[in-house]
Amino acid sequence: NKIEHIAGSGVGVNGDTKKPLNLTEVSNGYGLQDETHTGTIHTYDAKNGTSNATLMTDSDTIFNDKNQAAGVDAHFNAAKTYDYYLNTHQRDSYDGNGAEINSIVHYDKNYNNAFWNGQYMVYGDGDGQTFTSLSAADDVVAHELTHAVTEHSAHLVYENQPGALNESMSDVFGYFVDPDDWLMGEDVYTPGKDGDGLRSLSNPEQYNQPAHMNAYQDLPNTEQGDYGGVHINSGIPNKAAYLTISKIGKEKSEAIYYRALTQYLSSNASFLDAKFALKQAASDIYGANSTEEQEVVNAWNSVGVS
Ligand SMILES: O=C(O)[C@H](CCc1ccccc1)CC1(C(=O)N[C@@H](Cc2c[nH]c3ccccc23)C(=O)O)CCCC1
Numbered sequence: 001n002k003i004e005h006i007a008g009s010g011v012g013v014n015g016d017t018k019k020p021l022n023l024t025e026v027s028n029g030y031g032l033q034d035e036t037h038t039g040t041i042h043t044y045d046a047k048n049g050t051s052n053a054t055l056m057t058d059s060d061t062i063f064n065d066k067n068q069a070a071g072v073d074a075h076f077n078a079a080k081t082y083d084y085y086l087n088t089h090q091r092d093s094y095d096g097n098g099a100e101i102n103s104i105v106h107y108d109k110n111y112n113n114a115f116w117n118g119q120y121m122v123y124g125d126g127d128g129q130t131f132t133s134l135s136a137a138d139d140v141v142a143h144e145l146t147h148a149v150t151e152h153s154a155h156l157v158y159e160n161q162p163g164a165l166n167e168s169m170s171d172v173f174g175y176f177v178d179p180d181d182w183l184m185g186e187d188v189y190t191p192g193k194d195g196d197g198l199r200s201l202s203n204p205e206q207y208n209q210p211a212h213m214n215a216y217q218d219l220p221n222t223e224q225g226d227y228g229g230v231h232i233n234s235g236i237p238n239k240a241a242y243l244t245i246s247k248i249g250k251e252k253s254e255a256i257y258y259r260a261l262t263q264y265l266s267s268n269a270s271f272l273d274a275k276f277a278l279k280q281a282a283s284d285i286y287g288a289n290s291t292e293e294q295e296v297v298n299a300w301n302s303v304g305v306s
């Protein structure tokens, strides 16, 4: 039977209380181990190293130490994203088969980034200027976990147009999990400044991303060139998503995007392939020549994918 799990609470990086924080009793107290889903969620602490990490624990069920805050956020936001995919799309974890979700926080020193390494989500603490601990942003956590969903579905190759689509899917599902604003990473980007973010879906140009094919950036497929500008050219599909959501709403859009991602997109999809995948998904759900289908087509035409 399930080991004893406890609902505790914690304080996040931005000073907010995260409750419930699903814990499991371990030898020296309680661990960030959430047994409330098919897939267990574990949150580990790399203690500012880059090689190993241990489960974050506390002697009681209140995780309110400063050095626990990044773990509290990673743990809570992983559960929030797990619940989003399960409750909204009936997808049980990122693989649809109840895979465990494991995160590592306090990765390296002043590390201004986060990533999905194929097994774990890994979060830096930032340098306190450009970023604070990146797990504090629910849209960043959803962004990383959506890379895992994409890997287990469309498997969009991480370069050039398929790579920019991969990036865009992560930003778009980041929005669906955190629909309060059109910004990506606003809760952790420049902690000293309010109202800005890493990227904007509504206005990609604000952060030097193209929002139309006529501004597509042909960059080299190298690490230096961001593998053909996957974090740059994602502005174009991001803008198309913003236009679609603005026209037909979040609920219809997320159903269309999820169906396209899991049923129609394949690993080398171009922006044009994405337009047809989303058009087909809209047609399947809302009918051929439906308003929803037409608005998807209009959005992609507006960004020059025609
Ligand atoms: O998941 C991703 O696409 C990004 C993964 C970046 C990465 C890849 C491989 C090894 C290490 C790191 C991480 C995020 C990202 O968009 N990073 C961008 C922007 C960025 C963040 N920190 C940076 C520091 C320097 C330059 C760019 C950046 C990037 O790495 O380009 C996603 C949400 C927030 C951070």
Ligand SMILES: [Zn+2]
Residues within 6 Å of the ligand: 143, 147, 166, 167, 170
């Ligand atoms: Zn990404």
